[in-house]
Amino acid sequence: MKLRRLSAIAYKETLQVWRDPRSLAVALLMPAMQMVLLGYGVSLDIRHVPLCVYDQEQSQISRALVADFTDGGWFDVVSRLPDEPALRAAMDRGTCAGALTIPVDFTRVLTSTGAANVQIVFDGTDANTTNIATGYAQAIIAQASADFQSRWGQAHALPAPTRGVVDLEPRVWFNEGLDSRNFIVPGVVAVILALVGSQLTSLTVAREWERGTMEQLISTPVTALEMMFGKLAPYFLIGMLDAAFCLAATVFWFHVPFRGNLLALTVTTGLFALVVLGIGYLLSVRIHNQVGASQVALLVTLLPTTMLSGYTFPLDQMPLAVQAISLIVFARYYVTILRAVFLKGSPLAWLAAPVFALVVTACIIIWLAARAFRKRLD
Amino acid sequence: MSAILARGLTKKFGAFIAVNQLDLDIAPGEVVGFIGPNGAGKSTTIRLLCGLLRPSAGTASVAGFDIARQPEAVRAHIGYMSQKFSLYPDLTVRENLRFFAGLYRVPASEFETRSAFAIDMAGLAGREEALVRTLAGGWKQRLALGCAILHRPPVLFLDEPTSGVEPQARRRFWDLIQAQAADGVTILVSTHYMDEAEYCNRIALIDAGHLVAMGSPGTLRGRHLGGALFELEGTPLGAALAALRQMPGVIDATVFGDGLHVLLHDAQDAPALPEKLRAQNITATAPRPIMPSLEDVFVQLVSHRAASS
Numbered sequence: 118m119k120l121r122r123l124s125a126i127a128y129k130e131t132l133q134v135w136r137d138p139r140s141l142a143v144a145l146l147m148p149a150m151q152m153v154l155l156g157y158g159v160s161l162d163i164r165h166v167p168l169c170v171y172d173q174e175q176s177q178i179s180r181a182l183v184a185d186f187t188d189g190g191w192f193d194v195v196s197r198l199p200d201e202p203a204l205r206a207a208m209d210r211g212t213c214a215g216a217l218t219i220p221v222d223f224t225r226v227l228t229s230t231g232a233a234n235v236q237i238v239f240d241g242t243d244a245n246t247t248n249i250a251t252g253y254a255q256a257i258i259a260q261a262s263a264d265f266q267s268r269w270g271q272a273h274a275l276p277a278p279t280r281g282v283v284d285l286e287p288r289v290w291f292n293e294g295l296d297s298r299n300f301i302v303p304g305v306v307a308v309i310l311a312l313v314g315s316q317l318t319s320l321t322v323a324r325e326w327e328r329g330t331m332e333q334l335i336s337t338p339v340t341a342l343e344m345m346f347g348k349l350a351p352y353f354l355i356g357m358l359d360a361a362f363c364l365a366a367t368v369f370w371f372h373v374p375f376r377g378n379l380l381a382l383t384v385t386t387g388l389f390a391l392v393v394l395g396i397g398y399l400l401s402v403r404i405h406n407q408v409g410a411s412q413v414a415l416l417v418t419l420l421p422t423t424m425l426s427g428y429t430f431p432l433d434q435m436p437l438a439v440q441a442i443s444l445i446v447f448a449r450y451y452v453t454i455l456r457a458v459f460l461k462g463s464p465l466a467w468l469a470a471p472v473f474a475l476v477v478t479a480c481i482i483i484w485l486a487a488r489a490f491r492k493r494l495d
Numbered sequence: 496m497s498a499i500l501a502r503g504l505t506k507k508f509g510a511f512i513a514v515n516q517l518d519l520d521i522a523p524g525e526v527v528g529f530i531g532p533n534g535a536g537k538s539t540t541i542r543l544l545c546g547l548l549r550p551s552a553g554t555a556s557v558a559g560f561d562i563a564r565q566p567e568a569v570r571a572h573i574g575y576m577s578q579k580f581s582l583y584p585d586l587t588v589r590e591n592l593r594f595f596a597g598l599y600r601v602p603a604s605e606f607e608t609r610s611a612f613a614i615d616m617a618g619l620a621g622r623e624e625a626l627v628r629t630l631a632g633g634w635k636q637r638l639a640l641g642c643a644i645l646h647r648p649p650v651l652f653l654d655e656p657t658s659g660v661e662p663q664a665r666r667r668f669w670d671l672i673q674a675q676a677a678d679g680v681t682i683l684v685s686t687h688y689m690d691e692a693e694y695c696n697r698i699a700l701i702d703a704g705h706l707v708a709m710g711s712p713g714t715l716r717g718r719h720l721g722g723a724l725f726e727l728e729g730t731p732l733g734a735a736l737a738a739l740r741q742m743p744g745v746i747d748a749t750v751f752g753d754g755l756h757v758l759l760h761d762a763q764d765a766p767a768l769p770e771k772l773r774a775q776n777i778t779a780t781a782p783r784p785i786m787p788s789l790e791d792v793f794v795q796l797v798s799h800r801a802a803s804s
Contacts, residue, residue, distance in 0.1 A: 133586070329579030330583060336573070337599060495508075
């Protein structure tokens with residue numbers, strides 16, 4: 118392998134990217150766009166669930182209860198309903214995801230017996246939101262009950278309610294607020310890198326075939342390895358810059374805590390970039406046209422990275438067969454590493470298994486890419 | 496030693512035989528024109544010799560290196576201009592030169608003189624920073640030649656370098672080719688312009704994958720026709736053609752422009768032709784002996800082959 122030839126190719130490729138608006142857009146615009154879209158768009162947290170309230174009583178206590186629902190930002194009261202049919206209509210029209218009904222004798226029953234019922238109806242068509250909103254509602258009611266109980270007890274001069282002997286005090290590590298953004302945004306970096314990296318290189322060889330410059334190129338003494346590394350070098354640089362931009366946005370814009378080691382992050386990001394760039398290059402070599410190569414690149418990198426890397430959809434909730442398939446999805450290792458480095462601050466040594474998996478994938482892809490290129494027309 | 500040597504060189508694409516049992520022997524410094532219609536196998540032969548295609552049978556060596564066993568050594572010793580224009584349109588003149596100089600590892604100390612030579616040769620002085628996309632055809636072709644000879648290869652393969660280029664630029668291109676040959680470079684150049692054959696030392700006529708004839712333009716014209724060629728005008732043309740073909744002593748008659756080319760076994764028969772035609776109510780001018788063009792030779796040779804096979 119001669120450095121002179123390799124650098125001639127790398128330099129030429131750099132000039133071409135610089136002068137090609139399409140490549141520039143993929144290299145520079147796409148990461149920023151995706152970061153905004155995916156960073157903001159994908160959140161598993163549910164806030165401000167639209168709620169209708171049918172408060173039959175309109176008392177101080179009933180209003181306080183409604184306020185408990187809205188105070189935390191979990192629910193928004195979008196409409197106050199005058200009667201039962203209005204509630205039905207609101208649910209039918211989808212005005213709200215849930216409707217809270219407080220009975221007319223709520224305060225009377227509560228103060229006389231110490232317990233009363235309220236009803237909350239959810240729109241089950243969105244099972245996920247309903248599930249989570251039900252959880253919020255239960256927590257709010259439990260809190261309100263406890264507050265009321267202690268006040269009611271004091272008023273009736275009862276001893277304070279006895280506490281259980283065993284008290285579970287749950288604490289969450291690494292993502293204390295259980296904020297799904299912290300969990301997802303590092304994964305977004307993997308998605309963007311997979312998309313941008315494979316798209317850029319998927320064009321590079323196919324373009325030469327399409328324009329006829331490849332025939333000239335293979336009539337020179339350039340070797341397959343010189344060509345591969347020469348072509349990958351500028352895209353590797355672009356990929357790393359894109360990754361740096363996305364990771365910086367993750368930390369400084371989305372405020373995802375970064376507890377890990379920058380070196381571990383750089384090394385693993387470099388490995389992942391090699392894998393996705395190699396895939397794009399391999400496809401470009403095999404499929405001699407730009408459109409075909411970039412479509413297939415999209416299919417084999419973006420799709421598994423979004424679906425099977427565990428970036429949004431938890432892998433351990435998937436059927437075993439799908440979990441098995443996900444093992445060959447290289448992105449899952451990078452996503453695992455990203456999360457560990459970001460949230461847990463794990464050093465490189467503790468991530469031996471996923472790092473090893475990435476190294477192996479990178480080697481296989483680069484080996485295949487190097488072998489795929491033939492300096493022949495037949 | 497031959498600069499280009501081929502023995503029984505054959506290339507099949509499935510059932511189609513693109514190049515069939517081709518023998519070539521080209522000496523250093525020769526300019527050989529590869530002539531034949533589209534699809535005759537000219538490009539395939541050149542690609543075989545450049546090591547871009549693997550031969551189905553036969554052997555060949557270029558600059559002393561075997562094309563099948565030492566393709567990289569072959570590549571290091573040749574310059575190639577493919578049929579498709581193949582410089583990078585989104586790079587400037589100088590960037591293209593720099594790129595190919597890098598691929599051929601032209602010593603950095605020599606790059607300036609060699610690229611200056613190429614730029615001068617292409618007539619692009621002052622336009623070094625222009626994107627190649629903006630250049631007209633003739634300039635592009637000359638620059639492509641400049642890129643192909645940056646590493647001073649002893650053998651040049653030019654595949655229809657002048658197709659789509661205006662006549663004046665073609666003329667200029669051939670001057671450059673001859674200048675290279677004068678420096679001792681061996682050049683195999685394909686074309687489908689018959690008139691360009693006259694610029695070559697030797698011509699290889701190729702048809703349907705076969706080498707039909709090879710020789711200098713002069714020998715080919717004299718030897719291969721097998722008779723004396725005359726030109727005459729006759730009206731009506733169609734009747735004159737039919738009548739001539741029936742006549743004893745006439746090998747062949749073909750329409751050529753407004754007139755007819757008649758090939759006779761014996762030049763002595765020529766003066767009697769108008770008289771014989773008049774007997775069939777055809778008026779004809781007196782036959783003029785003409786120097787056969789290469790096209791005449793080619794048509795003759797190809798029709799012979801077709802008749803004998």
